[in-house]
Amino acid sequence: xxxxxxxxxxxxxxxxxxxxxxxxxxxxxxxxxxxxxxxxxxxxxxxxxxxxxxxxxxxxxxxxxxxxxxxxxxxxxxxxxxxxxxxxxxxxxxxxxxxxxxxxxxxxxxxxxxx
Amino acid sequence: xxxxxxxxxxxxxxxxxxxxxxxxxxxxxxxxxxxxxxxxxxxxxxxxxxxxxxxxxxxxxxxxxxxxxxxxxxxxxxxxxxxxxxxxxxxxxxxxxxxxxxxxxxxxxx
Numbered sequence: 281x282x283x284x285x286x287x288x289x290x291x292x293x294x295x296x297x298x299x300x301x302x303x304x305x306x307x308x309x310x311x312x313x314x315x316x317x318x319x320x321x322x323x324x325x326x327x328x329x330x331x332x333x334x335x336x337x338x339x340x341x342x343x344x345x346x347x348x349x350x351x352x353x354x355x356x357x358x359x360x361x362x363x364x365x366x367x368x369x370x371x372x373x374x375x376x377x378x379x380x381x382x383x384x385x386x387x388x389x390x391x392x393x394x395x
Numbered sequence: 396x397x398x399x400x401x402x403x404x405x406x407x408x409x410x411x412x413x414x415x416x417x418x419x420x421x422x423x424x425x426x427x428x429x430x431x432x433x434x435x436x437x438x439x440x441x442x443x444x445x446x447x448x449x450x451x452x453x454x455x456x457x458x459x460x461x462x463x464x465x466x467x468x469x470x471x472x473x474x475x476x477x478x479x480x481x482x483x484x485x486x487x488x489x490x491x492x493x494x495x496x497x498x499x500x501x502x503x504x505x
Binding site for chain 2: 389
């Protein structure tokens, strides 16, 4: 079984709808991240969480919210989806690492289309 | 100017060739990551390094902190190495986030 899972894998929705993307991990990591990827652009961080009680905005958090329900679960919500939120969304996890930095493990991605 | 620049953006080579992908960055960093994104979209971490050189199978990653430059080498390239390779850096100062390059699309022809 995959260590980091995302649901759904694909979603088509309409402008104005509320959408939730879910991420679960079995790696036991404290740190979890949500990224979006757009064609021609690098991955960009939306939100990150270093433990259940810690939530931080990334560089493009406007229009998104998150919930860290448990160590293993981190959900991303689009309160009112708009077409420019059409993108590939990735969840990732990491341990803290000896020096505060560790490799990140990515989920398979969710392809979201907002019509 | 992007904080992380990769070159080339696209690279096509024949099976067996030695491949080099470059990454330059403009900020002080605590770590640099190399990632591989498969044609199906999945992303895999290849290396995380803060100095020197690391090797895993046919992949070698090097970093020169003074020159703010890293290279990813693939020896004896194979069509299954075809993917997008992404460089990302963790700044020493600033927010706890990775800054990603735009990626290098590598195609290895048989």
